Amino acid sequence: xxxxxxYPVFLREMLLFKRKLLKVSYLVSAMMVPLIYxxxxxxxxxxNVHLSSGDYLAFLIPGLVAMSSMTNSxxxxxxxxxxxxxxxxxxxxxxxxxxxxxxxxxxEVLAGMVKGLFAASLLIGMGLFLHGSFTLTPFLLLATLLxxxxxxxxxxxxxxxxxxxxxxxxxxxxxxxPMSFFSGTFFPLDRVPVALxxxxxxxxxxxxxxxxxxxSFDTPALVSLLAMGVYTLVFLVVGTRLISNYGE
Numbered sequence: 001x002x003x004x005x006x007y008p009v010f011l012r013e014m015l016l017f018k019r020k021l022l023k024v025s026y027l028v029s030a031m032m033v034p035l036i037y038x039x040x041x042x043x044x045x046x047x048n049v050h051l052s053s054g055d056y057l058a059f060l061i062p063g064l065v066a067m068s069s070m071t072n073s074x075x076x077x078x079x080x081x082x083x084x085x086x087x088x089x090x091x092x093x094x095x096x097x098x099x100x101x102x103x104x105x106x107x108e109v110l111a112g113m114v115k116g117l118f119a120a121s122l123l124i125g126m127g128l129f130l131h132g133s134f135t136l137t138p139f140l141l142l143a144t145l146l147x148x149x150x151x152x153x154x155x156x157x158x159x160x161x162x163x164x165x166x167x168x169x170x171x172x173x174x175x176x177x178p179m180s181f182f183s184g185t186f187f188p189l190d191r192v193p194v195a196l197x198x199x200x201x202x203x204x205x206x207x208x209x210x211x212x213x214x215x216s217f218d219t220p221a222l223v224s225l226l227a228m229g230v231y232t233l234v235f236l237v238v239g240t241r242l243i244s245n246y247g248e
Contacts, residue, residue, distance in 0.1 A: 001102040001240065002100040002101075002102050002103070003100065003102045003103050003106050004098075004099065004100045004102075004103050005097070005098065005099030005100060005103035005104070005107070006099075006102070006103040006104070006105075006106040006107040006110070007107065008099070008107070009094065009099065009103065009104055009106075009107025009108060009111075010106075010107040010108075010110050010111050012107075013080075013107070013108065013111030014111060014114065017111070017114065017115060027122075030068075030072065030118070030119045030122060031119075031122055031123070031126075033068075033071075034064045034067070034068045034119075034123050035126070037060075037064055037067075037186075038060070038061070038064060038126070038130075041060055041186055042056070042057045042060045042061070043057070051188065055133050057133070057134070058133040058134050059188070059213070060185075060186065061123070061127040061134045062134075062140055062209070062212045062213050063184065063185035063186060063209055063212075063213075064123055064127075064185065065120050065123050065124055065127070065140065065144060065212065066143065066144070066147055066185065066205060066208045066209050066212050067180050067185045067205070068116075068119045068120055068123050069116040069117065069119060069120040069144050069147050069148050069151075070116070070147055070148075070151045070176065070179070070180075070205055070208070071116075071119075071176060071180070072115050072116040072118070072119040072120075073112045073113055073115060073116030073147070073148040073149075073151040073152040073155065074112070074116075074151040074152065074154055074155040074158075074176060075155065075172070075176070076111075076112055076115045076116075076155070077108055077109070077111070077112035077115075077152050077155030077156055077159060078154075078155040078156075078158040078159045078162070078168050078171070078172075079159070079165065079168055080159070081108060081155070081156060081159025081160065082158070082159040082160075082162045082164075082165055082167075082168050083165055085159065085160070085248070086162075086163070086164060086165065087165070092248070095243070095246055101240050101241075101243040101244035102240050104243050105153075105156060105236065105239050105240045105243055108152070108156050109149060109152040109153050109156060109236070109239075110152075111152075112148070112151075112152030112155050112156075113145075113148040113149050113152050116147070116148035116151065116152065117144065117145070117148050120144050120148070124136070124140075137214070137215060139211055139212060139213070139214040139215070139217075139221065140212050140213075142211070142225075143208050143211040143212035143228075144212065146208075146225075146228050146229075146232065147204075147205075147208045147212075147228070149232060150204060150208075150228060150231055150232040150235060151204070153232060153235035153236045153239050154175075154204075154235050154239075156235075156239040156242075156243075157235060157238055157239045157242060158171045158175075160239065160242040160243065160246070161242065178203075179203045179204070179205040179206075180205070182200055182203070183200060183203045183205035183206040183208075183209055184200075184205075184206055184209035184210065185205070185209060189201075189206065189209070189210070204227070204228065204231045207223075207224035207225075207227040207228050207231075208224075208228060210224040211224040211225055211228065
């Protein structure tokens, strides 16, 4: 894969992101939904939830990190890319510039990854401050990094195939929203009915939630890591091909 020209694409997105960081509204919006979930499920309903693995809040925070990194990595790229392609017509400038499809893909994905990691880092900091049982592990860091990259790749795909900005919301409702609630973010997957487990394990976020809570490398961790790797590779190839075949 030829990645020529990825840095200017990445730098452009980072300069735009820098402007958003100076706005309090952006910081509030990045934290509002996970904070609500943390208060309602963790400090509210979570007091009545008993897990064999320990404290529910220590279980919930990694799931919220996975969900937040997924949402931010995906949504910022899918929405911005679709707007640039359909309405502002700035994406056409990138296509006509001496930048390869692989370079555009990598630049956009790395930008989405940074945005997802920023939101995840805010939540991780809040979790370390609010709850002593929550600790950083190598699996949490690895799963978060790979999760951001994976869903940023998916964001590029949706940004390329959606025919309007409103259509990106439709994809969000059918892809991102179900994964947020049914992929083990708020409850252990072993409590899911057997008839539904096979379907839930098809969700990429399910494997993120498995890996992100691991404290030792075992067979389930290996399976989830491989599954995330396969999803990431597929999304990366499909997104690059969509950019390469773009002809609007």
